[in-house]
Amino acid sequence: QVQLVESGGGLVQAGGSLRLSCVDSGRTFSSRSMGWFRQAPGKEREFVSYITASGAGTDYADSVKGRFTISRDNAKSTVSLQMNSLKPEDTAFYYCALYYRGPYYDTRSYTIWGQGTQVTVSS
Numbered sequence: 869q870v871q872l873v874e875s876g877g878g879l880v881q882a883g884g885s886l887r888l889s890c891v892d893s894g895r896t897f898s899s900r901s902m903g904w905f906r907q908a909p910g911k912e913r914e915f916v917s918y919i920t921a922s923g924a925g926t927d928y929a930d931s932v933k934g935r936f937t938i939s940r941d942n943a944k945s946t947v948s949l950q951m952n953s954l955k956p957e958d959t960a961f962y963y964c965a966l967y968y969r970g971p972y973y974d975t976r977s978y979t980i981w982g983q984g985t986q987v988t989v990s991s
Contacts, residue, residue: 872983874964875888876985877962880988888948900966901967903919904947921942931957947964966980
């Protein structure tokens with residue numbers, strides 16, 4: 869059974885926007901910090917954004933700071949990533965993940981991953 873399910877990806881022109889969502893079917897969402905990562909073809913998976921369990925704390929990769937916004941709705945077990953001013957270099961598969969422990973920018977700190985959603989930004 870898939871616990872995390874992402875949606876909202878698609879094809880958009882440079883400068884456009886997309887909103888990704890990730891729904892957790894587990895029972896511990898409200899007590900777990902979450903992260904978004906992305907992976908482009910031929911590249912390693914990289915950190916995009918992080919949000920604490922309460923939503924009070926967030927952080928972003930420098931490459932997306934000021935353009936992306938992470939948020940969560942614990943009542944709906946959903947974490948979202950609003951992506952504005954998209955660039956061709958944002959093209960990648962985007963994954964949400966449940967944080968466990970360790971540096972939040974490290975993929976090894978996450979225990980459960982979604983299947984990903986493709987984001988393609990055309991120039």
